[in-house]
Amino acid sequence: MTATHEIPPEAPIVCTIRPGDDEQALMDAYRGLFADSFVSGERTEWGVRWTFRRDEGLEERVRAQAAFEQRCCAFLRMAINVADGMVVWDVIGPANAKAFLDEYVQLPQTAFGTVEALRDRTIATGLILNDQR
Numbered sequence: 001m002t003a004t005h006e007i008p009p010e011a012p013i014v015c016t017i018r019p020g021d022d023e024q025a026l027m028d029a030y031r032g033l034f035a036d037s038f039v040s041g042e043r044t045e046w047g048v049r050w051t052f053r054r055d056e057g058l059e060e061r062v063r064a065q066a067a068f069e070q071r072c073c074a075f076l077r078m079a080i081n082v083a084d085g086m087v088v089w090d091v092i093g094p095a096n097a098k099a100f101l102d103e104y105v106q107l108p109q110t111a112f113g114t115v116e117a118l119r120d121r122t123i124a125t126g127l128i129l130n131d132q133r
């Protein structure tokens with residue numbers, strides 16, 4: 001599969017947690033995706049690509065997760081494609097998000113730690129956490 005993505009312009013690397021956002025539920029959803037159907041992940045020139053087996057209901061779960069991430073991390077773009085029994089989730093970021101994306105690609109492993117540890121890892125990349133709860 002060849003992907004062509006429009007790279008978003010440089011923007012503040014900010015994650016906006018809003019009232020009602022549940023970080024633990026978000027982590028649990030990621031854990032479920034990675035535990036149930038994850039095939040591979042890679043760092044690309046424009047972001048991160050995760051590939052999942054297209055199990056029943058998986059595409060909808062990936063789309064829901066991507067929609068949540070897009071809502072709280074406006075500096076990213078999401079693209080989801082389905083082909084050959086796979087769901088491919090591309091996370092596309094600007095050049096100034098390089099350190100964040102280098103960390104984000106490791107999420108299939110780091111999602112199984114604590115929310116606090118993941119928060120600390122991403123903040124260390126320069127991500128600004130704008131907690132509006």
